[in-house]
Amino acid sequence: MDDFYKENILDHYRHPRNAGTLENPTHTHESHNPLCGDVIRIDLHVNEDNIVDDVAFSGRGCAISQASASMLTELIKGQPLEEVKKISKDDILDMLGIEIGPVRLKCALLSLKTLKAGIYGLEEPDEDDEDW
Ligand code: ZN
Numbered sequence: 001m002d003d004f005y006k007e008n009i010l011d012h013y014r015h016p017r018n019a020g021t022l023e024n025p026t027h028t029h030e031s032h033n034p035l036c037g038d039v040i041r042i043d044l045h046v047n048e049d050n051i052v053d054d055v056a057f058s059g060r061g062c063a064i065s066q067a068s069a070s071m072l073t074e075l076i077k078g079q080p081l082e083e084v085k086k087i088s089k090d091d092i093l094d095m096l097g098i099e100i101g102p103v104r105l106k107c108a109l110l111s112l113k114t115l116k117a118g119i120y121g122l123e124e125p126d127e128d129d130e131d132w
Pocket of ligand 1: 061062
């Protein structure tokens with residue numbers, strides 16, 4: 001395991017970026033990962049130009065779930081919504097940069113799942129579905 005990535009994950013876990021909630025989110029969603037007890041809520045504010053101009057997350061759970069949420073908020077802040085919609089599972093795994101086993105995969109992808117469900121105002125996508 002690469003120490004840089006491991007340290008980076010722990011840093012995000014200990015010092016989450018964009019932690020908290022937004023007062024007037026345009027999109028909000030909360031998801032759970034019952035296997036691990038992780039909870040992530042993501043609030044987004046999308047402006048009239050369809051840019052994600054503010055984002056916040058709150059939650060609790062393991063380091064992987066919280067770090068991936070923190071990294072994801074950094075990635076999407078200031079981005080056009082259309083670009084945010086294109087973020088894939090692989091982008092999240094690249095960002096984490098460590099080997100993620102099948103059980104931890106649900107932890108790692110909980111934030112993306114929460115984000116996508118919030119954006120689309122839909123039920124949570126199935127992580128076995130390759131299209132989300
Ligand atoms: Zn977890």
